Amino acid sequence: MADAMLYTLEGDIAVLGAQNPPVNALGLAVRQGLMEGIARAEADGAKALVIYGTGRTYFAGADIREFGKPPMDPYLPDVCLRLEASPLIIVSAMHGTALGGGLEVALSTHYRIAVPSARMGLPEVHLGLIPGAGGTVRLPRVAGVMAALDMVTSGRHVPAAEALDMGVIDRIADGDPREIGIAYARDLIDSGAAPRPVSELPAPEGIDFDAAYAAALAKGRGQLSPAYGVRAVQGACELPFLDALKRERALFSELMETDQRKGMIHAFFSERAVSKLPELEGVAPRDVQALGVIGGGTMGAGIATAALLSGLSVVMLEMSPEAAQAAKDRIAGNLQGALKRGKIDQAGFEHLTEKALTLATEYDALAGADLIIEAVFEEMAVKKEVFRKLDAVAKPGAVLASNTSYLDIDEIASVTSRPADVLGLHFFSPAHVMKLLEVVVGEATAPEVAATGFALGKRLKKIAVRSGVCDGFIGNRILSTYRTAADHMVLDGASPYQIDKVMTDFGFAMGPFAVADLAGLDIGWAVRKRKRAEGLPEGARDSTYVDKLCEDGHFGQKTGTGFYIYEAGKRAGVPNPQVDDLIAAERAEQGITPQDFSDDDILRRYMAAMVNEAAKVVGEGIARRPLDVDMVLLFGYGFPRFNGGPLKWADMVGLEGLLSDIKAYAETDPHFWTPAPLLEQLVAEGRTFDDLNKG
Ligand code: T1G
Numbered sequence: 001m002a003d004a005m006l007y008t009l010e011g012d013i014a015v016l017g018a019q020n021p022p023v024n025a026l027g028l029a030v031r032q033g034l035m036e037g038i039a040r041a042e043a044d045g046a047k048a049l050v051i052y053g054t055g056r057t058y059f060a061g062a063d064i065r066e067f068g069k070p071p072m073d074p075y076l077p078d079v080c081l082r083l084e085a086s087p088l089i090i091v092s093a094m095h096g097t098a099l100g101g102g103l104e105v106a107l108s109t110h111y112r113i114a115v116p117s118a119r120m121g122l123p124e125v126h127l128g129l130i131p132g133a134g135g136t137v138r139l140p141r142v143a144g145v146m147a148a149l150d151m152v153t154s155g156r157h158v159p160a161a162e163a164l165d166m167g168v169i170d171r172i173a174d175g176d177p178r179e180i181g182i183a184y185a186r187d188l189i190d191s192g193a194a195p196r197p198v199s200e201l202p203a204p205e206g207i208d209f210d211a212a213y214a215a216a217l218a219k220g221r222g223q224l225s226p227a228y229g230v231r232a233v234q235g236a237c238e239l240p241f242l243d244a245l246k247r248e249r250a251l252f253s254e255l256m257e258t259d260q261r262k263g264m265i266h267a268f269f270s271e272r273a274v275s276k277l278p279e280l281e282g283v284a285p286r287d288v289q290a291l292g293v294i295g296g297g298t299m300g301a302g303i304a305t306a307a308l309l310s311g312l313s314v315v316m317l318e319m320s321p322e323a324a325q326a327a328k329d330r331i332a333g334n335l336q337g338a339l340k341r342g343k344i345d346q347a348g349f350e351h352l353t354e355k356a357l358t359l360a361t362e363y364d365a366l367a368g369a370d371l372i373i374e375a376v377f378e379e380m381a382v383k384k385e386v387f388r389k390l391d392a393v394a395k396p397g398a399v400l401a402s403n404t405s406y407l408d409i410d411e412i413a414s415v416t417s418r419p420a421d422v423l424g425l426h427f428f429s430p431a432h433v434m435k436l437l438e439v440v441v442g443e444a445t446a447p448e449v450a451a452t453g454f455a456l457g458k459r460l461k462k463i464a465v466r467s468g469v470c471d472g473f474i475g476n477r478i479l480s481t482y483r484t485a486a487d488h489m490v491l492d493g494a495s496p497y498q499i500d501k502v503m504t505d506f507g508f509a510m511g512p513f514a515v516a517d518l519a520g521l522d523i524g525w526a527v528r529k530r531k532r533a534e535g536l537p538e539g540a541r542d543s544t545y546v547d548k549l550c551e552d553g554h555f556g557q558k559t560g561t562g563f564y565i566y567e568a569g570k571r572a573g574v575p576n577p578q579v580d581d582l583i584a585a586e587r588a589e590q591g592i593t594p595q596d597f598s599d600d601d602i603l604r605r606y607m608a609a610m611v612n613e614a615a616k617v618v619g620e621g622i623a624r625r626p627l628d629v630d631m632v633l634l635f636g637y638g639f640p641r642f643n644g645g646p647l648k649w650a651d652m653v654g655l656e657g658l659l660s661d662i663k664a665y666a667e668t669d670p671h672f673w674t675p676a677p678l679l680e681q682l683v684a685e686g687r688t689f690d691d692l693n694k695g
Contacts, residue, residue, distance in 0.1 A: 005033025006054065007040055013185045014041030014049045014088070017178060023060035024053040026079075026101045028072045034105075035074050038086055047189050048089040050181035051109060057096020058118070058177070059105055064127065067256065067265060076101050076133040077249060080108035084197045089188050093181025094118045094169070097157065103168075104131055107138040110196040112169040113184045114160040115177060120168065123155035125225040127268060128261035128642055132252035136232035137244045141201040142167045149207075149233050153216050153226040199241045206237035222507045223642040224260055259652045263644025267634060270627040270645070270693075275454055275464045277624060283447045285455035286399060292317065292369035294386060296327020299403055300375035302431030305334040306460045308352045309343065309432065315358045315365050324359040331357060334432050363393045371456065373401040373425055380407055384415045391416040399452050401425040406472045409442040419444035423453050426473060427462075428636050436636035437462035438473050463635045468622040475632045477622070478613045478646075480527075484541075485609035486512045488672065490583060491543055493594030494602055496563055497575050502602045507640025513563040517556030517573065521563075525550040539671030543590075545582040608661050611650045612676050618647075618692070619678030626689035647689040659683045 004027070006017040016037040018024040034051075041049040053059060062076060074082075083090055083105065092098075092106040094114040103120045106112050114120070122135045130136060130152065140148035143166040151158060163169045173180040209230055216226040228251045235247035255261055293304045294317045304314045308331070316331070318324035332353050338344045344352065358365070366372050372394055374386045383402060390400050400422045402412055413419035424440025437460070439453035450466070457464030467473040472480055486499050500511025516524060525547055536542060549562060556562030557573070564573025587594055597605075614629045623629045630645020643649040650658055659679055666673035682688065 003033075004029035005037050007033075007037050009041075009044055009046065010182055012045070012047040012189070013182055014044060014046040015178060015182065016041075016049065016051045018051075018053040018059060019055070021055050023057055023097075024055065024102070025061060025063040026059050026076060026105070027063035027066065030059070031074045031076060031079050034079050035082060038082055038088075038090075041088055042086065046088060048091060048185035049086070050091045050093055050178070050185050051105070052093040052177040052181050053096065057102075058092070058094040058098040059102030060097050061100030061102050061123070062132075064265060064268065067127075067261070076104065077245065080104055080133050083108040084110075084199055087195060089185060089193055089195055091181050091185045091188070093177040093184070094120065094160075095177045097121075099157070100124050100131065100135070101133050104133040104135040104138070107142065107168075107198055108134065111171075111184065111188060111193075113171040113173055113180055114163065114169050115180065116160055116172055116174060118160040118163075119157040120160075120163050121155060121157040122151050123157070125153060125155040125223075125229060126264060128223075128225050128258060128264035129255050130225055130229045130232050130248070130252055132249060132256075134245055134248065136229060136248050137236040137241065138198040139168070140204050140233055140236045141198050145204045145207055145233060145237060148204075148236075149212060149230060152229040152233060203237050203241075203244075206234065209234040209237075220642075221509070221640065222505070223640075224258065225255055225264075225642075228255055260642040262652060263642050263648055266627070266644040266648045266690075267630070267641050270631055271463055271635075273693075274625075274628055274631045275457065277454070277466055280447060280451045280454065283451040285451040286370065286397060286448055288370040288399070288452060288456055288459070289313065290315070290369050290371075292366040292372035292394075294366075294372065294374040294390075295376040296323065296330060297375065298330070299427060299429055299431055301327050301330035301334060302429060302433075303373060303375060303403065303427055304357065305331050305338075305432035306427075306462075308335070308356050309338060310459045310461070312459070313356045313358070315360050315369060317360045317363065317366060319361065321359075321361060324361055328353065328357065328359055334430075363389045366390070367393050367395055369394065369398055371399040371401060371452065373403055375403040375427075378404060378407065380411065383407060383412050387412055387416050387422070391418065397421070399423070399449050401453070403427055406476055409440050409469050410444070413442050413444055420446040421449055423449055424467070424469075424473070425453055425456070426467070428475075434636065435461070435463045436475070436632060437464045438467045438475065438632065438636075439464050440467045440469060440473055442469055463631055465628050465632050466624055468620070470617075470620070470622050474617055474623050474629060475636045477617060478610060478629070478633070479637060481613035482606055482610040483512055483516075484672065485605055487543060488541060488669070489597055489602060489605060491541065491587060491590065491592055492597075493587075493592075494597040496579065496583075498597070498599070499602055499606070502599045503606065505599070506603060507643060509638050514573070517562035517564055517566075520555050520558055521546060521550050522555045537671070539669075541669070541672070543586055545579075545586040548582055549579070604658075604661055605665065607646065607649070608658055608665065609672075610646045611658055612662055612673070612679060614646050615676035615679040615682075615689075618689075619676055625693050627693045651688040651690050655679060655683050655688065 004020045008015045020030050090109040091111045092109040095118050098120040122131045124131050147166050160172050213227050213230045216230050220226045232248040232251050235244040291307045291312045292315045293300050296316050296318045307314050316327050339349050402424050409424045413422035423445045426438035428434035428436050437457045441450045454464045496513040500513050503511040554561040560566050565576045566573040617623045626647040633639035662675050
């Protein structure tokens, strides 16, 4: 028997323990071990068979690394049928996370017990798939159709207590999974229990599956897998058991071939790989227990909140007692959210706000901090002044970080006596919610200081991505380019509302103009004024129609009017008719004859701009790998996860076509559409961005 499943015999109870770290994925050897173990238990004359996982968890699902390769016999659905048909009493004893194929195996056994901390679920939708080994057919039979639809379409993890209430498991017992499994099997044998195949339970009553399908498709904003999950559960209710399994497998196989499955699995592995940089292999981070935060505005308060929730102490430095108190109020407001969601209890709330958080108005208060991050006004002179003071008071070895979203970290570091201790930690607002953290590594930043930035990111449960120093780092630099492409399309004839719709149909939660209204039109206005003051480069296009909105005090959601008009209490706005007139006037002023843009024209230009700038960012070494850019766009800018990220999407649509689009656009605007050298190189060599991820 493959040692992926450890077989032992305890009297008349056979025991199979999965030994496939780190998560006991149901790879080929495990499946073989299960088939051999069942046969051996039956041959040994056992009365019961207990299945559990050694190490940290029961089976956490099929082995995702096998996807896209030819499936290998024994197939998981057959293993499940073999378990279910056995004359032995088969018990699953679960701990950790019984997920996907893991829960499907458990549902194919006859009885299920779990430790209190166990969680179970069918997260296949997050991989662009649905359960493919009977999960959508067996789960409705034990938990009912609504609970099954919830688990299949949301992919959420269900705690053991809830699973017990739902009928997914039969017992909860504290202790070692192997022991509680054997004890339960003993009880079952002694009570004369018989095998209890879920397949023999009646199918539940159906519901209006067409409505559920439409709702899942709308909620997924174009993601297919939740909606396919609805159809598989419908099969469970309307078809005989084996036909329902066939229906599920057909839907699963269809999804396996989609780009959405490739995109979402790319995202799954990339979000784990992105913070593992070869250059930091073996580099020990400095220990961080005490954090200093300078500036208690929205960003500073958000950063302090995230740090407090992860167990760090925080000294919040503001310029006056009143400002410090206001910062504390913001932090307390953020923590109220965590209290309401049950992440902390009242005692925890009081500890964080009264003990772990200290307010200060003098820099000396930061002398004990291991890492200090400033989130003050985005002005170089102001930042330099802060770092001069920090250099004077921070203890030797303290890490000095800036939360700047685009200013030059090297220039900031140059005013200190310890540039090796300086880096950027660019959080995204709200900092205690958004998962993205750009770790901006300067010329002089020491490796262990960069490693400390990643360690802090992990501690705060962020997706940390390394960035080099340039205007806008990775995300904002790319955003600025595709945002400009959208502005150019508006000048040339497209409507901002058509562009927003094309991009929400592509899967973004909001289009670029709705996002501008949300962020505040005054931010873009300030950037345009800064760039005009610096002098626009030769060939750059400018436009002033949005400035006119700002000059009238229209900044978007915060003033109620921008590209859209927002009625009180409504998140979604309606197009502002004033905008079309402003655009028409601008076109006339610039002598532009508006042209029509099809939805496909808009999508290809928008994405070509995003991909081209991303290729420059990778080519210049600002981002280490294409997957780094994908993770920035996924976790900071709402790029639809089922497309994997802009560079994964580019690989799937084809780099050659994108490059020829860019060259065609460059004929009328060579300044904006300069093809990225890396894109040209990959096309010339017939390679993909993904080829660079494996480097
Ligand atoms: N297959 C292969 N590798 C996996 C894996 C899996 N299912 N799950 C995790 N890993 C790797 C992961 O890449 C990482 O590797 C290491 O294990 C630790 O993971 C037929 C078709 C279980 C909650 O979707 O949700 O069953 O980076 O860092 O934070 O119907 O991993 O160390 O090299 O995430 O403690 C369904 C996916 C599959 C579960 C643990 N199952 N995994 O989280 O550790 S499809 C899933 C997770 C399926 C059937 C269908 C989490 C976790 P490395 P980690 P963690």
